Amino acid sequence: MSFLIRLSGWIDWLNERIGRASIWLVLFATLISAGNALSRYGFSLSSNAMLEVQWYLYSAVFLLCSGYTFMRNEHVRIDLVSNRMSARGRNWVDIVGIVVFLLPVAMMIVWMSWPSFVDSYMTNEQSSNAGGLVRWPVRLLIPVGFALLGIQAVSELIKRIAFLTGHGPDPIAPSAHAPVEIPGQPGADR
Template sequence: MQALLKFSRGIDWLNSLVGKYVIWLILASTVISGVNAIVRKAFNYSSNGFLEVQWYLFAAAFLLAAGYTLLQGEHVRVDVVASRLSKRAQIWIDVFGFVFFLTPVCLVILWYGIPFFIQGYTSNEMSSNAGGLIRWPVYLMMPLGFGLLLLQSLSELIKRLAFLQGLIDDPTAKKAEKSAEEELAESIRRLAEAAKGHDTSAAKAD
């Protein structure tokens, strides 16, 4: 079990890293959307490529962050009955869900998603829209996203089994950590301060 817990910590680290950086895709999608609107209004020019890259970025953020969302316990839950049960009973319900629902769903999607991506990659499939983009990069997000979700499912299963054995504290307890959104806002603030400091130094040099 100690080896499994070490494996679980590695998965948690991986999905934490992915979640930390994937959120920038939302910012990129927002910026592209704004630039597209400005160019369309100011120069009467637009392209389906601008729209599709937004969809691609959103799909990547949604799928790649699925494992991170599970790690943070932020998936939608309906605990009308389970919330009235003991903590051990709630953990057993989670174990049942991971083993018989989440893991099989991830495996099925990987079973169909990987060949779907390979087919799109080998055929170099392009969007049917005028000015559209190549399709295989967004197809790749399906096996990558559900692969990360499958790994996190295994990590959560390991942690719950370890809790039932009394080896670790409650893995479902919320930790007082900064969210990915808060980290993104802080990163943007630091970049803005750095840019401001650079401009001030340049002005003094002039």
């Protein structure tokens, strides 16, 4: 079990780093959005490339931060039902949800979106908009984002099993959302 807990720590560390870095994309997308609005309404200038950069950045935030959001327990949850359950019951519901729904869907999306990325990359697919951007980077975000979500699901599964077997704290408890450190390396997160 200790190997699995260390593996979970490494996965959490990875998604924590990617999530923190991706948060900066919100600032860049906001600045580009403001620049687009200023140039369009202030100077009657427009750029499809800048609009697409803005869309790409927002896509990156949502896709790359999905694992981070899950790790921080800030995803959509039916609290009306889960708050009435015991900690063990909530963890069992999460285990079933992860195994039956999340992991299969994440793997399916990675599997099905990879050929689309490869085809786009090989053909150097371009936007159909005049002055638009190359498409393969945004197509790559789909399998990468869902792969990150999938490996985070594995980490969350490990943490929930560790809790149920008495090898770890409750991963759903509010105190479980402290910054992530790799097990065995104190201060590695700073």
